[in-house]
Amino acid sequence: MNLQTTDSKLQTSGIAKGSRIYVAGHRGLVGSGIWRALERHGYSNLIGKTHDELDLISQQAVNDFFAAEKPEYVVLVAAKVGGIVANSTYRGQFIYENMMIEMNVIHAAKEHGVKKLLFLGSSCIYPKMAPQPMLEEHLLTGPLEPTNEPYAIAKIAGIRLCDAYNRQYGTDFISAMPTNMYGPGDNYHPQNSHVLPAFIRRFHEAKEQGVEKVECWGSGSPLREFLYSDDLAEACVFLLENTSYADVAFEDETGTVQSHVNVGSGKEVTIKELAETVAAVVGYEGIIEWDASKPDGTPRKLMDSSKLRKLGWEPKIELREGIVRAYADFKERCCT
Template sequence: MSKDAKIYVAGHLGLVGGGIWRAFERHGYNNLIGRSIDEVNLINQQEVEEFFASEKPEFVVLVAAKVGGIHANDTYRGQFIYENMMIEMNVIHAAKEHGVKKLLFLGSSCIYPKLAPQPLKEESLLTGPLEPTNEPYAIAKIAGIRLCDAYNRQYGTNFISAMPTNMYGPGDNYHPENSHVLPALIRRFHEAKESGADKVVCWGTGSPLREFLYSDDLAEACVFLVENANYEDMAFTDESGTVQSHINIGSGKEVTIKELAETVKDVVGFEGDLEWDASKPDGTPRKLMDSSRINALGWQPQVELREGIARAYQDFLTRYGK
């Protein structure tokens, strides 16, 4: 793979996309392409087609998506399934039409059934009901995976899919209603600290187990896959006889939401109490990825959770803090 290969990172302004862009730069790639939503609206098929016809990228990393936490997923269900499916269909189809050499599609660990055996293996896809609160988002991501597999088999494309665990890091979304759990906790504890509040109340019981991966670790994994992995190498056949090519990317370590909140509380320096509102939903009880396939290929995460949270908090202070 040439260092001057034209690489399009769709969603390069977000948490994950920005990390992937920086990782490509660290590895010496000098011909990166990125467009904001104002420049190319990926929901619009004509705009996507015109962009691919004009720029002719050789490699594509599809990160762009409408994302959010439990509240956002459950509230904006129509937007989550429609916008994500349109983005995926438009970009993946245009990549096929314009002869892209390799496409990496990023999904999510929520594609797996709510009660799938843990750790979550790639073979568990479509073996049971999904978590209801984020089912529309999960269905959209599953459709993207299946489209890549279908195009590989019918048209001979080299489209692969990666399923990251819960991400966090520089550039994260700290919106008070639409953010994921870790950035939401950073914001809440920081605001409580600044206001002199005596307690922070968090949703649920704190008992669910979650896995977190620092965004730069995911970015390195994505560059690793673009450089080293092909559909033929990654393809496997599940118990139903279906050929699939997605691969998990996780840290391999899990913590309870309570342990996570206590770590964030300590890093931020909030000295008040932490309480739990058990009337609010917990979501999936446990979600740990089996990342043995990508580990066997030669990739391993580097940033420990507490260090990653400290870096993320410094990013928050730079962007929003006093």
Template sequence: MEKEAKIYVAGHRGMVGSAIVRALEKTGYNHIIKRTSSELDLRNQAAVETFFNEQKPDYVFLAAAKVGGIIANSTYRADFLYENIAIQTNVIHQSYVHGVKKLLFLGSSCIYPKLAPQPLKEEALLTGPLEPTNEPYAIAKIAGIKMCEAYRAQYGCNFISAMPTNLYGINDNYHPQNSHVLPALIRRFHEAKISDTPKVEIWGTGTPLREFLYADDLGQACLFLMANYNQAQFINVGVGEDLRIEDLAYMIKDITGYKGSIEFDSSKPDGTPRKLMDVSKLTDLGWTAKTNLPEGIRLAYQDFLAKNIPA
């Protein structure tokens, strides 16, 4: 990307979008286009068309999405399907119409079949049933991948897709019900420490394995892909190693300074048993994550404390 290029980051206030903005600014890009959801409703086709007509961005990072954890995905199934498909359809189509030089669409590791062989290779897409709890979100993201592939095949658009593993970091969502597992645990242990609660209860058995990538590492990966990746097939972005939820819980317990005990509620759902990404395609290109998990959790916890999120 040329330093003078106009770059639109859709979803710039979210965890992923803000990480991309920080990476761009750190690298010397100064013409970054940002719009809040109140300024531009990406679900509104006419509004997105007007925005592209007026701004004419050269490059687009599509990080805007409706996201959430198991509870949110299970509860708001229609919203997750409709809103995500609407957002990405409008942005991808207008990027084609207005001649955007390159677009990067960001998905999620939940696109893979629930019982796909581990680690998850890009070729495993659509080879089996999805995890039921987040199926609507996964289907929306798969549609985005296929849309980028279709616009590339039919119109020659340089639209690429990247599938990050589980993310955490600055500007994460710490909602008590609608957040993902790592930020949810940060909040739960912090509140238990403040209120001197003797026990923290965690959903599930603690045995599922998860991989976690610090969001600012993803931001750097997105810039790397914009500069170095031009293939139709989407590419995994992760760290290539995972750990049990139980081990994650004890790590966050130590970092937050909580002194009580942990109890796992096996009557609650675990979700997918394992989600480890095969990141060999990305590492072969020359990119690897820099932030280890304890360091990243400490940075995320500092951000949580700085935001003074109410109990």
């Protein structure tokens, strides 16, 4: 039985512009984009707390926050994130901290009567060798990519908690699975960043220092999909305003009702092509070498986002234009 609606002319959810909307993780790449998008759409009563103001790993602190602030809607973006190196190095932290954040916020949302919650996951929830492009139904149909398995397991737990609460308590909690993100507010740390911002930093520094050769991990052959953060932010506002659990829910082959939806650009490039594009945008004209002894990660990761497109959302920002904008953000934030 397919529980997903096929009607693309969805009715808006009637969220009042003055509704109290809590964006957990509002200062990060994705959270800051969602905050800006909500403001663009006229929402004026947004709630954001820094880690120093609210430790989401503490159940008591989270419960006290919900009791005091009484958010009506929640967007859960807060997470410990990183690239291959960070995921491989901090495996215990990635699974523990992410699961604690998710469990505390989702449970508090249920306990305090939040009208709607949107949980942000990741494309890494899907099996390493999942059919391409990856459908929502491919969740838990095979082994995960070992390099980021702890993070993926934590995100899967968050999805399943939303599904379980919807069925047991009648909540309206849905999960969005974005592909690889980049854009304003990204993390450009030399060791702990994702591949695209890492390339921006490395090629910029190589250009500034006159380095003739840049060595990159892997063979350069894996295929990846990228989505600009403002496109994801618009998708999240669209989901909040226009969809409910019933609109995205479906029953998989095991009879389990799930309520997550893919959010991607639908376009993919090789890591080698990505490196060359970033180098061109940055203005680096040296040699790019590939160290095939280093791990490539999953060979291909393209998500099927047709469900969301049928509901009415489309991305707008092409990869090269997005990289130009991201590089401008890098220079403003990291080079001044």
